[in-house]
Amino acid sequence: MTQIVIITLGTRGDVVPYASLGAALAATGDRVRIATHESLRRHVLEAGLDFAALPVDLPADEPLTASRLARLLAARWLDLGQAIAAAARDADLLLLAPMGWLGYHVAEATGAASMGAFLQPLEPTTAFPPPLVTTRSLGGWANLHTARAFRLLGQAPFARPAAEFRRRLGLPPLTPAAMFRRMDRDRWPVLYGFSSHVVPAPADWPAHRPMTGYWWPRPGAGLSPRLRDFLDAGEPPVFLGFGSMVAPGVPDVVEEALARLGPRRIVVQRGAADLSTTRADILVVGDEPHAELFPRVSVVVHHAGAGTTAAALRAGVPAVTVPFTADQPFWAHRVTDLRAGPAPVPLRRLSAGRLAEAIEAADAYRPGAARVADRLAAEDGLAAAVEQVRRLGRSVQ
Incomplete structure (x- = not known):
């Protein structure tokens, strides 16, 4: 029996798919815990999973832009790191949403395996530019290199507290650029929880980062x-x-x-x-x-x-x-x-x-x-994701 810990931050839409994935993994015999905001506890517990609270909640009184989310989280990055380390204390495998990078350092410190689990097409590719930047193609070369640059830029608000967190974990320094180089070199796996019928897989999309299909929400209480x-x-x-x-x-x-x-x-x-x-x-x-x-x-x-x-x-x-x-x-x-x-x-x-x-x-x-x-x-994204966790997870053990 494997202890899996899923780390995700954001709004309800950033938690419900992971609760579905966690429930599918638990149905095959794994123990699953989701670490996320206290305000989203209900969605985790309703899926029958363990819950671990992260020490920040997000205000709902104005738009939560990517830059605002980064500022809010960066201010508590060390606190979040400590909470993630506690939530993952017994983890065999960490599944990390895009804002869950701290879990990568925790996994390195504890010897657990880790892999990404993303809901947006964040993979650098020549086929389209990074979705958080523009919807207009910049041309193949520029699409690819803009995505790589944006990936690094996204780590800038967290670089200093992340470095301090690694020091506290007893790990050697690792810059964001070095982290992404190591991920690419090691073929660090990522599951993408959407369909290739909606986002056709580009020719340069790596096989160890598959689109599994959607992780649909579990049936609830129904309509009012x-x-x-x-x-x-x-x-x-x-x-x-x-x-x-x-x-x-x-x-x-x-x-x-x-x-x-x-x-x-x-x-x-x-x-x-x-x-x-x-x-x-x-x-x-x-x-x-x-x-x-x-x-x-x-x-x-x-x-x-x-x-x-x-x-x-x-x-x-x-x-x-x-x-x-x-x-x-x-x-x-x-x-x-x-x-x-x-x-x-x-x-x-x-x-x-x-x-x-x-x-x-x-x-x-x-x-x-x-x-x-x-x-x-015709797709079963959850079944495909569970299969990929089994296959790709072994490759990073």
Whole structure:
């Protein structure tokens, strides 16, 4: 029996897929613990896994951009390192999300194996630029070297506390550049938890860093009775929700856009932006499971987070994407390229008119969305990931 510890930081979407992966590993006999924020404890425990708290929680009162997340975490990097070391005290294998690099040093100190487990295509490649930088190709050479440079730049806020953490662990100095060189030289494995039907694997994508397919959320308690009754009462509605994304003026734009749509059944998820409406024919809901809700709507309007994008594609429903930050523009453009939705409406260009027009145009993309859903239905990303953990994990023992 192997003790596996998963290290992940971020929002709910950065934890739920790992809880699914952890549950799949536990079902084959492993012991699994997830170390993450206290506010996300519930998702870990509901999956039947052990939980270890990390000493930082993330505010939900404004957009959590990549740079802001880095600043928040860097200020507590040493504290996070100590908590990760404690959580991994008995680990045989550490699975590390992109912000879980401290676990790499812990594994080196303890002799445990480690591997990455990523939800975004962070692999340097000539095929496309790094998703957190731009959605426009820079050309093959520039795509590859920009991704390598950005990978290093992403470590800059953590370099000094990471060096101190290694000193406390009794390890020799290791710069971020040297760490990535060693990872590449040692063929350090990484699992990518998305589908090659959504992000086609480039020719230069390394075999020891496979795309396994999605790690779908585990079935939950189902839809709330109020929402279920609304869905049962008429035609499939439009869904609109931006999850944990917040930006000034968005609620007013949304309300005006909904008014332009006229009499149409709509479900609005309140979310962190506190979206609402005074119309009696629109249902405003809180947190509802996308896996149960999206197959019952006609259009999904969302912020193009990795998990929400995946859920809409799985449901075979056309999507209108309003990317706010980070990797969201990348996923929004993947939806468009797959003919599963119209062109994105970026936050900086968001207006009531553009949003309403995109929703009205979305139905034409139903065939493309259905094609993607059929392909995703044929995959079992969790089974593939478990198999790869067994195979690749042995290579770093």
